Amino acid sequence: MIICGYNEITRHLKGKFVDTNFDREDENFIWGNPEDPETLRRAGIEEEDTIIIATGDDSRNIYITLVARELNPLINVGVVLKKQENVEKAYKAGANNVLLESEIIGREILNSLLNPRAAELLNMVMFSEALNLYAIQVPARYIGRRLRDTDIRRRIGMVIAIKRGDKIIKNPSPSTILHRGDLLIFFKT
Amino acid sequence: MAFTLKNRVILFVLMVISLILLGSLGFLIIKIYVEHQQTTLTDAIYFSVATISTLGYFPQDTVLTSEVGKWFHIFYLGLGLAIIFGGLQTIVGPWLEMKIQRAERGWRVPLPKDAHVVICGYNDLADYITRKLKMLGVPYIVVDRNPPENVPHVEGDCTEVATLKKANLDRASALIALLDEKDNAMVSLTARGVSDEINIIAIATTRHGEDIIKKSGANVVISKNLLLGKMIQYWATGDYKYDIFASVERMPIREKVIKGSMANRRIAELKFGEKYGTILAVHRNGKIIANPDPNFILKAGDIVIYAPRGGDAS
Numbered sequence: 001m002i003i004c005g006y007n008e009i010t011r012h013l014k015g016k017f018v019d020t021n022f023d024r025e026d027e028n029f030i031w032g033n034p035e036d037p038e039t040l041r042r043a044g045i046e047e048e049d050t051i052i053i054a055t056g057d058d059s060r061n062i063y064i065t066l067v068a069r070e071l072n073p074l075i076n077v078g079v080v081l082k083k084q085e086n087v088e089k090a091y092k093a094g095a096n097n098v099l100l101e102s103e104i105i106g107r108e109i110l111n112s113l114l115n116p117r118a119a120e121l122l123n124m125v126m127f128s129e130a131l132n133l134y135a136i137q138v139p140a141r142y143i144g145r146r147l148r149d150t151d152i153r154r155r156i157g158m159v160i161a162i163k164r165g166d167k168i169i170k171n172p173s174p175s176t177i178l179h180r181g182d183l184l185i186f187f188k189t
Numbered sequence: 190m191a192f193t194l195k196n197r198v199i200l201f202v203l204m205v206i207s208l209i210l211l212g213s214l215g216f217l218i219i220k221i222y223v224e225h226q227q228t229t230l231t232d233a234i235y236f237s238v239a240t241i242s243t244l245g246y247f248p249q250d251t252v253l254t255s256e257v258g259k260w261f262h263i264f265y266l267g268l269g270l271a272i273i274f275g276g277l278q279t280i281v282g283p284w285l286e287m288k289i290q291r292a293e294r295g296w297r298v299p300l301p302k303d304a305h306v307v308i309c310g311y312n313d314l315a316d317y318i319t320r321k322l323k324m325l326g327v328p329y330i331v332v333d334r335n336p337p338e339n340v341p342h343v344e345g346d347c348t349e350v351a352t353l354k355k356a357n358l359d360r361a362s363a364l365i366a367l368l369d370e371k372d373n374a375m376v377s378l379t380a381r382g383v384s385d386e387i388n389i390i391a392i393a394t395t396r397h398g399e400d401i402i403k404k405s406g407a408n409v410v411i412s413k414n415l416l417l418g419k420m421i422q423y424w425a426t427g428d429y430k431y432d433i434f435a436s437v438e439r440m441p442i443r444e445k446v447i448k449g450s451m452a453n454r455r456i457a458e459l460k461f462g463e464k465y466g467t468i469l470a471v472h473r474n475g476k477i478i479a480n481p482d483p484n485f486i487l488k489a490g491d492i493v494i495y496a497p498r499g500g501d502a503s
Contacts, residue, residue, distance in 0.1 A: 008394060099424065108416060
């Protein structure tokens, strides 16, 4: 994974950083301007499968999105933006996913405001090891059956979501029919 | 340069000063080189001021008697009238407009007085939050030095008690501090001083700041960079936590406090799933018990965290 922008947001991530604010150059720290195609090539963009663009400047991020998309049409591009109005532009520039700062933080604040304990629970899942999510493939004998007609609830626990292909079915209703390949997501204590 | 009222007033004053200087200079030149008379600067300035103010009274030494001088006087009077009246017009118009707008604004957006949320700082984040609160029908007040006009607001500094009082903080239900770390700590301290019960939510950018703001009296501190970093990580690694958190608002999570006849009964017995929704966890004495068994017995005071029935299929 290539990460454009070495800063407070990205620095705990694992990947190859591209930026100019560190004074080393090794396989995980590529010194150079990420707007420059040559720098991105040096970081190995042609072979990578994911690039995170989070320089802290929306226009710059969108520009890098364009450059990255041109260098590798198949790469997965994730962009961090500040302004709502730029989200559409980033998708047009070729981003696969946009993380809007104000939306992510705002959601967390509203959650703490309106559902304080639920927020606490979600934060435990998000930040601590004490509570985690885990997923299992639907066992063959449950395929085609409704969730309520199985003994999953009793034997494993409450299914909080089902991941089906790219979609995620949150809070599935008891009458949801299980498909082959579904991932059932549970809380793990 | 934008033609704000302030800039207009400055421009007007500058023009009047140059007008007086121009008149005095003209008076001096004509008096000395055309009329060959002695004169003083005071007389020259008197000439200018008496003319452009249309005072009409000129003591003997302040009049130009030559042909050129009289023409200069006529020309100067015309110029003076044009500048004074033209200038005043461009100032009085916007000034009246501003007065009317202010009066209207105060009338249009009354400030909520009870159980509202006070938001300190106006930025992209505040914009997102106010839009959502409006949708949910939760009353709020924005406090900022430059507050937006179309929402209920108080102009001022959130770290000052007087400003927070103007926002009726003593009767508000929560305060959200969206300023920088230092100011958020100050706001938390100030707000805690005004009200013991208010729920203070603040954002921080560093771990250290998070601690400081908590110690300043905030109930919840959200580490902005940490949260964003985690979200990036979960997305990049294809962790399904991302999908769940990225659309938390579409999976409304509710809370229910257990009391009365619901207490001391098993979850299965209460048919909680059918009546309310999927139980995610139970909050008991400050601890979270995730994924409780159907045979789990709920006690009075437990808070059940659940995803309401009706699910979602997106």
